[in-house]
Amino acid sequence: MMGSMSSCPFCLIAAGSIDADIVYSDDQVVAFRDINPQAPVHVLVIPREHHANVAELARADSEQLAALLAAAAQVAESEQLAAGYRVVINTGGDGGQTVDHVHAHVLGGRHLTWPPG
Ligand code: 5GP
Ligand code: ZN
Secondary structure (H helix, E strand, O other), X not given: OOOOOOOOHHHHHHHOOOOOOEEEEOOOEEEEEOOOOOOOEEEEEEEOOOOOOHHHHHHHOHHHHHHHHHHHHHHHHHOOOOOOXXXXXXXXXXXXXXXXXXXXXXXXXXXXOOOOO
């Protein structure tokens, strides 16, 4: 599914219909602070177009996938995460995905342990 879905919270954030603390935005992607942060810096980066998960985005539009990761790197720089950070794309139920609009978490500002739970 591409385009915009009125039932999708991240489509609504991209459209400006739901408030979010936006830290970066361009014609392809929007980045905003997670409502339930898991680290001092926790930003979500989404494509403006609705794609359910990273596999669907990769199949549909590799340019947008590259834009998503470039924006994640841009956010890490503007959030001053030179000491290190993590980009996470949870996918599917076992992957912990709870919002079915692909999003990259940018986490940083503390030492992150490995492996994740
Ligand atoms: P997932 O579990 O799908 O990888 O991540 C979804 C993330 O979206 C969660 O970390 C959750 O806190 C965040 N989230 C869900 N709804 C909203 C919202 O309306 N606004 C913001 N800023 N974050 C949200
Ligand atoms: Zn959506």
